[in-house]
Amino acid sequence: MGTYSELHYAGGIPGVVVPRHYNASSDFIDRHTDQGRASNIALIDESGRYTYAQLGERVNRAGNALRAAGARMETRVLMCVLDGIDFPAVFWGAIKIGAVPIPINTLLTTDDYRLMLNDSRAPILIVSAALFEKFEGIIGECEHLNTVIVAGEAKADFPQLSTLMNDASPNLVAAPTTADDIAFWLYSSGSTGAPKGAMHLQSDLANTAVLYGQGVLGVQESDVVFSAAKMFFAYGLSNSMTFPWYVGATSVVIAERPTPDAIMDALRTHQPTIYYGVPTLYGAILADDNNSRESGSTRLRCCVSAGEALPEGVAMRWEERFGVKILDGLGSTEMLHIFLSNSPNDVRYGTSGKAVPGYVVQIVDEQNRPAAVGEVGELLVSGPTASIAYWNQRQKSINTFQGPWTRTGDKYTVDADGYYHYCGRSDDMLKVSGNWVSPFEVESALGAHDQVLEAAVVGLADDDDLIKPKAFVICSEGTTGTPEFADELKQFVKDRLAPFKYPRWIEFVDSLPKTATGKIQRFKLRS
Numbered sequence: 001m002g003t004y005s006e007l008h009y010a011g012g013i014p015g016v017v018v019p020r021h022y023n024a025s026s027d028f029i030d031r032h033t034d035q036g037r038a039s040n041i042a043l044i045d046e047s048g049r050y051t052y053a054q055l056g057e058r059v060n061r062a063g064n065a066l067r068a069a070g071a072r073m074e075t076r077v078l079m080c081v082l083d084g085i086d087f088p089a090v091f092w093g094a095i096k097i098g099a100v101p102i103p104i105n106t107l108l109t110t111d112d113y114r115l116m117l118n119d120s121r122a123p124i125l126i127v128s129a130a131l132f133e134k135f136e137g138i139i140g141e142c143e144h145l146n147t148v149i150v151a152g153e154a155k156a157d158f159p160q161l162s163t164l165m166n167d168a169s170p171n172l173v174a175a176p177t178t179a180d181d182i183a184f185w186l187y188s189s190g191s192t193g194a195p196k197g198a199m200h201l202q203s204d205l206a207n208t209a210v211l212y213g214q215g216v217l218g219v220q221e222s223d224v225v226f227s228a229a230k231m232f233f234a235y236g237l238s239n240s241m242t243f244p245w246y247v248g249a250t251s252v253v254i255a256e257r258p259t260p261d262a263i264m265d266a267l268r269t270h271q272p273t274i275y276y277g278v279p280t281l282y283g284a285i286l287a288d289d290n291n292s293r294e295s296g297s298t299r300l301r302c303c304v305s306a307g308e309a310l311p312e313g314v315a316m317r318w319e320e321r322f323g324v325k326i327l328d329g330l331g332s333t334e335m336l337h338i339f340l341s342n343s344p345n346d347v348r349y350g351t352s353g354k355a356v357p358g359y360v361v362q363i364v365d366e367q368n369r370p371a372a373v374g375e376v377g378e379l380l381v382s383g384p385t386a387s388i389a390y391w392n393q394r395q396k397s398i399n400t401f402q403g404p405w406t407r408t409g410d411k412y413t414v415d416a417d418g419y420y421h422y423c424g425r426s427d428d429m430l431k432v433s434g435n436w437v438s439p440f441e442v443e444s445a446l447g448a449h450d451q452v453l454e455a456a457v458v459g460l461a462d463d464d465d466l467i468k469p470k471a472f473v474i475c476s477e478g479t480t481g482t483p484e485f486a487d488e489l490k491q492f493v494k495d496r497l498a499p500f501k502y503p504r505w506i507e508f509v510d511s512l513p514k515t516a517t518g519k520i521q522r523f524k525l526r527s
Helices: 024-034 052-068 086-096 110-120 161-167 204-214 234-247 260-270 279-286 312-322 394-400 439-447 483-494 522-526
Strands: 006-010 013-017 041-045 048-051 076-080 100-103 124-128 147-151 182-189 195-201 224-227 250-252 274-277 302-305 326-331 338-341 360-364 377-382 405-414 420-425 430-432 435-437 452-461 467-475 505-508
Touching: 013 204, 024 052, 024 086, 024 204, 024 234, 041 052, 048 052, 052 086, 052 161, 076 086, 076 110, 086 100, 086 124, 086 161, 086 182, 086 234, 110 195, 147 161, 195 204, 204 234, 204 338, 224 234, 224 260, 234 250, 234 274, 260 279, 274 279, 279 302, 279 312, 302 312, 312 326, 338 377, 360 405, 394 405, 430 452, 430 467, 435 439, 439 452, 439 467, 439 483, 452 522, 467 483, 483 505
Parallel strands: 041 250, 076 100, 076 124, 100 182, 124 147, 224 250, 224 274, 274 302, 302 326, 467 505
Antiparallel strands: 006 013, 041 048, 182 195, 326 338, 360 377, 377 405, 405 420, 430 435, 452 467
16 A cells, blocks of 8 residues: 555445555645646635646645744644635645644634644744734744744735745655644634644544545535635535545635625635535525525535534525535534534434444433433544544543543434434533634623623524524613613624624623522523
8 A cells, every 4th residue: 555545445334544654745635646637626716726736836835835934743833824725735735744734713812812822832823914913912922933924915024925935845755744643733612612722633634535525425526615614614624625635626715704695606606516504604695585596506416514503494495495405414623524414315404414434423321321212412423533632631631532432512312213413512602603602701701891790691593593692791880781782792792702702682681590609500591
């Protein structure tokens, strides 16, 4: 066997054999030139179309530029980069030299970025020019950070990625990594809202591409794929790069925020065959009666949903209007992509489907015993793409990664036909537009207002049965809870947290239900 992974079947179940000496960049980028697909279009973004040969050259130049900047094997490289050709160049270039790229959410706050820079101890930061302002004031505060590279328009005296890449060699030999080397991190929020760096191996990407990309979706070289979820998400990273680039297909990306109009424009312009979205966006697109298959992509053969549970009504209305089923599934940063899913020939709306071939799931009760059919319990999953641990979080790693099993923190039931039904999180975390939101974080932001005495935040379903934050607020003495003050508080939170975290509804109350020890009883607010 060579240096590339190989698809195989055991008992009819797809799998992948990854050689011991293995570099994922060689498998996903270089292989296509070696196997005659150099002229295939790999990526389409707002700046143009890039073949696999052109992508490979950019990856090599980025890898050499990172080396010149001081990156070596296992050096961590924090990436706050918008979707476009620069993202894969840096991501795969870092992996090719054995460094560890860490893509992070481009929608966060300066405080979030300070935490991630200090937690990861990354000595190199790559940041898009449009996002530079959020980092400018903290660059000197992060003791481990010594190199900042700007992707796009020049900022102050910091080097530009384009200049460094132009000066770098287009030739690069992959570092002698193994399948079990750490390839990249992805940050995931936990029950406290604090980010945790989930560490993934070189072999994980190929496994998701084979088990879900090919095993469920059947992604082929002729496919054109478009993901509303951004590349920094585990979901979007696989959608836009891993799945299409394992088979030589084409990926479409947009740097702008994925609004319904932007999505419909991309569908209409590029005519993708596969679209990956989240329930909130499916519902928002349906809200405009002018949106139809004829006004989008007439080539769609498959749509995928993840990030939060897909309401049955949204799925049925989508299929009726667009003529394409949505495959709802459950994935996680810890497992890298979807491991529980509906499939093209087996769709049951209102469920997360069944285990993706190659993964095993089980539901356990509070005593860790297998739950009976219809009994609510915590979902556990076992598969080859699990993160090996959270960086510098020993106890949380022990609690989550238990032998072959990963505890998802999701409550589920399974019916007599073997379909899995989502019930909610094991804790109070909310999933809003595919992003985790900590009620405590929103409560703290509200509490920073001098006219707020106390606040509690829970999840409430909107008209499309999608969860959004709702706040219960006790005003300070002398303040009246008016609609105008509610609007002021919403903006107050927007100014301090990522925009998707603000409470969509605010209800003013005189008191909050609490336990004898003073803890807020959120379940009473949800009822």
